[in-house]
Amino acid sequence: MRNEIDKLVKEKDYFSAEDDLRRIKMVQExxxxxxxxxxxDVLLKVEDPITPKFIVEKMLLKGRGGLCYELNALQHLLLKELGFDVYLATATVSTETGWATDRTHVxxxxxxxxxxxxxxSGFGSNLPLQPVELDGxxxxxxxxxFRLQTCETEKGSIVLQSENDKGWNTRYAFFPEKVGWEDLNRIxxxxxxxxxxxxxxxLLIARMLxxxxxxxxEERLQLKGIEGEDQRIMFTTDDEMLRCIKIRFSESIYQAAAHYVRMKKKGRENA
Structure with missing residues (x-):
């Protein structure tokens, strides 16, 4: 694993940064x-347990992405290896219709x-891309x-908020309590x-540019610019979607998406 980490941090010239928070920001970027x-993996029903070995093989070696319990597990391994005393915690996401399933964000x-x-590093394309200080x-x-605030809620004493044209909107809430890898498998x-x-x-694939x-x-590609520009390309076939994925993501993600499309097609034929 150390060799893979060394390759990654060399790309960002990680050790040129003297400040720890700047180094963490570079890892997040x-x-x-x-x-x-x-x-x-959800759609393909890959049920392997979340372990350090699984994360390293899937992501560092095969170049796949993942959901929060995988992306932030990888972040955890990287930061621990680089000497940071981080710990895993869980949060409850706030949606337009209320709280999502309890403690399913990592x-x-x-x-x-x-x-x-x-x-x-695991909140879709809604990433601060740097450490966020509580009440900072x-x-x-x-x-x-984005900001991190002390705020008593039924789901936690701390909330992550993002700003929109109506003000600050709560994205998730949590208590700052440590959880273990077994919680990742629960999630x-x-x-x-x-x-x-x-x-x-x-299917959903998202990234920051x-x-x-x-x-x-499965319906469209969407690009949202920092100045509010919104570009949307609609798909009329699965092949159009796959071509889009092949252009914009890794070969391993494209192959997994193609496998999913084949499974879906076979399911329709057998229905």
């Missing part, structure tokens, strides 16, 4: 560039000089402005099997 948010937390920082100043990324089981899960219904966010589902 690298993860956003290389490992998209994608739910293909992220990393870090205490540094008596300040708490959120470090999240807002941070900015291509996805917008994976929930995401794979629950009828409430939004990730076991159709330097000046925009990009997402693909």
């Amino acid at each position: 690298l993860l956003a560039e290389r490992f998209p948010f994608e739910n293909l 992220m990393n937390l870090l205490w540094k000089e008596e300040k708490l920082y959120l470090i999240d 100043p807002p941070v900015h990324s291509p996805a917008g402005n 994976k089981t929930e995401i794979h099997n629950s009828p409430k899960s939004s990730f076991n219904r159709e 330097p000046e925009a966010t990009l997402s693909v589902n």
Whole structure:
């Protein structure tokens, strides 16, 4: 694993940064560039347990992305290997219709000089791309402005918020409590099997670009620029979707998507 980490951090000239928070920011940027948010293992019913070995093989060696419990598990392994005393925690996501399933989002937390920082590489294309200090100043990324606030809710005492034209909107809430790898497998089981899960219904791949966010589902490609520009390309066939994925994502993600399309087609034929 160390060799793979060395290759990654050399790409970002990681050791040129003297400040720890700047180094963590570089790791987050690298993860956003290389490992998209994608739910293909859910759709392909890959039930392997989440372990360090599984994460290294799937992501570092095969070049796949994943959901929060995989992306932030990889982030956890990288930051631990680089000497940061981060720990895993879980949050409950806030949606337009209320709270999502309890504690099914994973992220990393870090205490540094008596300040708490959120470090999240697994929230789709809604990433701050840098550590967010509790009750500190807002941070900015291509996805917008974010802040971390002390706020008592039924789902936690801390909330991550993003800014929109109506003000600050809560994205998720959590208690700053450490969880183990077994919790990642609890979340994976929930995401794979629950009828409430939004990730076991159709394909979703999302990533951050330097000046925009990009997402693909089975209907369209969407690009959202930092200045509010919105570009949408609709798909009329699965082949159009696959061509889009092949152009914009890794070969391993394309192959997984093609496998999913074949499974879906076979299911329709057998129905």
